[in-house]
Amino acid sequence: MTALAPREASRARTASTAGATLQAEWTKARTAPGTFWLLLAGAGLTVALGLLADAATRCQAAACAIDPAKTALIGVYLGQAVIVIAGVSAIGGEYGNRMILTTLTATPRRSIVLLAKAVILAGLVAVTGVVAVGGSLLAGRLILPGHGIGPARGLPPLSLGDDAVLRAAIGTVLYLVLIALLSLGTAATTRDTATATGTVLALLYLFPIIAAVAGAQAGRHVQQVGPMTAGLAIQATIGLRDLPIGPWAGLGVLAAWAAGALIAGAASLRSRDA
Amino acid sequence: MEATIECSGLRKRFGPTVALDGMSFAVRPGQVTGFIGPNGAGKSTTMRVILGLDAAQAGTALVGGQRYASLRFPLRHVGSLLDASALQPSRTGRNHLLWLAHSQGLTSRRVDDVIERAGLSKAATRRAGGYSLGMRQRLGIAAALLGDPSVLMLDEPFNGMDPEGIVWMRGFLKSLAAQGRAVLVSSHLTSELQDTAEHLVIVGRGKVIADTSTADLLAAASGDRVIVRTSAPAEAAGVLSRAGGNAEVTGPDTLTVTGLAADRVVPLLTASAISFSEVSAQRATLEQAYLDLTRDVTDYRAQEAAR
């Protein structure tokens, strides 16, 4: 039985299942050819739409209620769709090509698999978010004051030194991370990339459309529960009193959606045959 | 960990279909155990239950006395190949093995080892999606060997392999068993396992029909026969019967002999100056034995299908 003796030399230092699973998921993400380009596209589209909005927004009136941070960060409406692809594909892709069998054979503790995927995804999306938010704020800072949207009109400067802008910046990065986790959880629940993508995008995009027609009072409630409408309250730097929901409370609503999706995903992963 | 697989009383149904109906057997170390049965007999489901991918509604499946899901780095104890195409086609074969290695706390050195052992060195840096079925089986074997496990469980590993690959696979499985590992190999083609499996678990309709050594199964099946073609069958029958054989005239110039080996038939006939045009030994095949055993099951299935 000597042939079966463990080959210590070829074993890494990692001794815990969680650590090894994390490393495996990182290797997966790193060696999947699309990951880098997909995330780059997410950041790029965010900045690009932000640039368009910066260029199109002008304020001629004496009193300007245009939120510079919100305008500069508007690209998140588009960029998040790419993050949804990344989140859904992280597990939906494995169901698509049945690699999930291999993954669960390697790590039978399924919650750990989902957790490791969540951690790696969150890290990658956070980096993407920092790039996207940084680029968007920089573009806004260069363009918006020239269009009458800046400190000259009593609006907060687009600088991380401003508390509200800092909150919007950090919050938007967190927003993207939570969107990714919502997508991951949904895909783990539905086990199908197409259904999960459609479901998450419908959750994001339908709430504001419904809110717009649901009447003033009901519309406010719709905005308070929608993952995007509530979550993006974090971008507001002016007129906080008129928001349907406070910035951090809104991000909390999105966090609840993401947590709910992950819990449903973990339950589905554990209870159903692979 | 002890190199064994033990299943007892596994039951599972998918809606109205009974997949496992009290499946019980044990796999011992040091030999290749064939897991044989017609399509739909429950072989793959049993393996999925052993690996914790599917949950059985009753019964237990243990590997080395433990539940698979309780193993901390399961691939270091059990190597398995269930579905060779269950991989991401856009990743290279090597990177596929790399993430698997990392999931077990192993390094890339081990990956290169198994790539070489599975004969994949040339293809390892290509996209796995472009592999032929045989190449994918080799990649699956490499993945199964990654953790140097004491138990190996392979579902239809001969699928899609060319004759050269089949020969390689047989030798490879035998050598793995010779190192003291327990090796369970499923197949619906008995011929593939003819000279490889020393022990057989034959299943049908979700339960074990026979759990026996290959030698016993062959012996139990109709024994070796010798066919003699001669112009004087009656004389030949007399000579061979006197020598202790059991000869029967089965055609105008044909004789079927049992109880005498072919290398004894030839000198006996020559000594008695009986001319013959052909003496051929017919070995009982595993195929034959298997078909005898599973006839009921397959008949039942054919009737089911016809209904």
Place this chain on the structure above:
Amino acid sequence: MSTTTRTRPATARGLDDSFRALVRAEWTKFRTVRGWVIGMLIAALVTVVIVLLDHSSCGIVTPNGAPVGCSATIGPAGEAVTDDFYFAAQPLTGNGSLTARLTALTGQPSLGSWAKGGIIMKASTRPGSAYAAIMLTGTQGVRMQYDYTGDIAAPGKTAQAGSVSAATPLWLRLVRSGDSVTGYESADGTAWTTVGTVTLAGLPGTIQAGLFATSPGTSRITSESITGTSSSGGIAYATAVLDHVSLASSQPAGPWRGVAVGRPGPGTGFRHSGGRFAVTGSGDIAPGSPNDGGTPVERTLFGAVAGLITLIVVAVMFMTAEYRRGLLRVSLAASPRRGRLLAAKALVIGSVSFAAALAGGLASVPLGEWLLRSNGNFILPASGLTQARVIVGTAAILAIAALFALALGAIMRSTAGAITTAIVTTVLPYLLATTMVLPAGAGDWLLALTPAAGFAIQQSQTAYPQVIASYTPGNGYYPLAPWAGFAVLCGYAIAAFALALVLLRRRDA
């Protein structure tokens, strides 16, 4: 005979047969996947369910608790109109003409661009009745307007409100002959220029003719925000001063009577002394505008966006499912001509999507109208043809968007990627533009350049240049005309199919 038929090379007839078989095969593929069929049912259902969430209401609750809904003035062609002005009138029976000399048009607090004063012939003093008028406007020169939507600018260089005075007056004349009314203008009362002749079908024998003035409310942008602009505005008045008024008629002229048509506001009226009239009015005689609070019929179809998301998911899966497990190789073995395979798929998914969307639309329009009306909303009238265009057009844009998604699936081969691209190019621009997340100008660009332009087919109300109103996507007004927007979406779908075809032919299966 049968053998010759069988061995004959594929004729046009044979091609038809094989294509029909291919379509049938694709239809079988579609209907045997339960999830896709359920998806189509959901697409129809969700369109209806979302409409039930519409809780917008209109109107007031009277002190005794009875709600009074909103309403609108209806013009002669059945459309919603605004008809508020002050009118110094007398009856005119049979053919005749009215002439007056305008010496001043002023406004309070300021003279609005479309403030108007002049002479008018109107079927009755009931708001919404047929009329023809010739007038001077605040900044738009001399115009002849009729039946609310008609607007003819006087030819050549005309008088402007700022330059009209007693020294440089503006003569106006309306001549009725049967159902037709002709408007003239003149600088001196002798050399007349024809501005236009219009026919007012069914004009009664006795009509009201007289002098009028009115002015739409002013609005001044006080603050801009990303969700729109805040304006301070208020009621505005126009005062027209006229003399040399003569009514030529077969009947003897009677006394001038002041009539407040519609709700011309407080402080309106007319003074008459020594042949000089000063008429002060407020409001507008114009087509209805989104500012008036009516609800367009397409509001009952906003659930179609939700249906669209479902259709996109099913359409993309119908294509990308071919790329999983090598199903495409089987399909191409059965039908080696790849273009035909794509066409068959498109025919199946397009028809099914259209049917599902149409079913959803036909159910949600009456349901939505009932719900809106019961909440006091006034549904803006639209002709039967327009309603048909809105409902069938909505089903058509959904079906074409589904085809666009199908083609994206063939191009990208990635399910998540194709679904996201389709949704981001159709639903997201619609969302950004209609919920006014973007400044209005940027929203217009999005709805002109992206596949979401197709939603223009839903617009039932017309935007008129003679009305200053928020003609924004959020209010149901699109930058492109209905069929132009539809054409943009079709263009995207065709381009996607062309690319899909090229790639499908070039790539290995």
